[in-house]
Amino acid sequence: MPGKAERQSNLELLRIIAMLFIAAGHLAGQGGILWGVPERELLFVMLAGSGLRIAVNLFLMIGVWFMVDAKFNGARILKLYGVTAFYSFILTLLAVVLRVETPKSEVARVVMPFFGRPLWFSSAYISLIALSPFLRKILDWEQRELGRLVLLLFLLLGVVSTVPGYKESYVADCCWCWYLYLFIGYMKKSGRAVTGKRMACLAGGLGSYLMLVLARWFCTVYQTRYGFLAAGEALAVQYISDIRSVPNFFCALCVFLFFLNTDMGTNKIVNYVAGTAFGVYVIHSVPAFHDFLWHGIYKCDVWKGSGYMPLYFTGTVLSVYVAGSVIDRLRMRWIEPIWVKSRPYRFLCMKMEEFYNFHDRDAVCKSNKDKKQ
Numbered sequence: 001m002p003g004k005a006e007r008q009s010n011l012e013l014l015r016i017i018a019m020l021f022i023a024a025g026h027l028a029g030q031g032g033i034l035w036g037v038p039e040r041e042l043l044f045v046m047l048a049g050s051g052l053r054i055a056v057n058l059f060l061m062i063g064v065w066f067m068v069d070a071k072f073n074g075a076r077i078l079k080l081y082g083v084t085a086f087y088s089f090i091l092t093l094l095a096v097v098l099r100v101e102t103p104k105s106e107v108a109r110v111v112m113p114f115f116g117r118p119l120w121f122s123s124a125y126i127s128l129i130a131l132s133p134f135l136r137k138i139l140d141w142e143q144r145e146l147g148r149l150v151l152l153l154f155l156l157l158g159v160v161s162t163v164p165g166y167k168e169s170y171v172a173d174c175c176w177c178w179y180l181y182l183f184i185g186y187m188k189k190s191g192r193a194v195t196g197k198r199m200a201c202l203a204g205g206l207g208s209y210l211m212l213v214l215a216r217w218f219c220t221v222y223q224t225r226y227g228f229l230a231a232g233e234a235l236a237v238q239y240i241s242d243i244r245s246v247p248n249f250f251c252a253l254c255v256f257l258f259f260l261n262t263d264m265g266t267n268k269i270v271n272y273v274a275g276t277a278f279g280v281y282v283i284h285s286v287p288a289f290h291d292f293l294w295h296g297i298y299k300c301d302v303w304k305g306s307g308y309m310p311l312y313f314t315g316t317v318l319s320v321y322v323a324g325s326v327i328d329r330l331r332m333r334w335i336e337p338i339w340v341k342s343r344p345y346r347f348l349c350m351k352m353e354e355f356y357n358f359h360d361r362d363a364v365c366k367s368n369k370d371k372k373q
Helices: 009-030 039-049 052-067 074-097 104-109 120-139 143-161 170-190 198-222 229-241 246-260 268-274 277-285 287-297 309-340 343-372
Strands: none
Touching (some): 009 039, 009 246, 009 268, 009 277, 009 287, 009 309, 039 309, 052 120, 052 170, 052 246, 074 120, 074 343, 104 287, 120 277, 143 246, 198 229, 229 246, 277 287, 277 309
């Protein structure tokens, strides 16, 4: 049998970049570097660390682009759940053994790595995969009808999320993932994702991001003199940080379209490095562990006032990806085969196949019945 075709590396490179921005955002926020650094260094930290939630949208768009055409595979859910559960449990246990100060609620959430939501993105993404066979049926609608649904959902989810004061929730996260599935599926099937204006897309995405970050920086620095700028800072933070806000969505979509329409062929090194991106996310994001990671291992508090902050920040983000990637490759080689060959895994795979295939069987039975009539 022929081997599985290598993916083009354009979106795989974007996957790596997105994960680096996610790590940078966590370092800036969870590490507390956004607070207590000089104005010049603060601008760098905001430029490097404000793209966290835009990168989440990018990560979703990449996954959905491949998902809408791929045959559903229940094993994918179990593997992603296995990654989430494994690292959540191991790193939380490590934090307990090392007597790291961890809220008991964070430890309790690890007991159920999905419903406890120690990692919100994992839960939302697994939920999306679980619903993808049903969402795919909507993509078979007539193009005009599907386009109207996509527009309506954008108004109900994206525009509403742009209103000041909107709050996030797990349901909203899931609904947005489902919307992106339909939106990207519509763009792909209608051919609208292919554009000859990729540089304009890049300029639009990066330009919008720069304006939001500069507005946030300006309002943060000068709000002590002009109190009304506090409202501007809050609005800029919301627009950058809420994955459903129109500015966030616009930035992510423009960058995604640029990379999608960039032909860089297949680069095995890029694809190999991108293969551990999800594992890197889980490793550095476990709630019971990330404070120890940033404050205990990387000593970010020591570097807050340093003039070498940009160098430290860049080195830390890169080392997090490299270390996480190495660890995840070891997991793939030594731990994942044990889980994949286990009886619970095979049993769950079988049950999931039965659950998702009954719709196809019903459709075949109905078709045969109509032919007999």
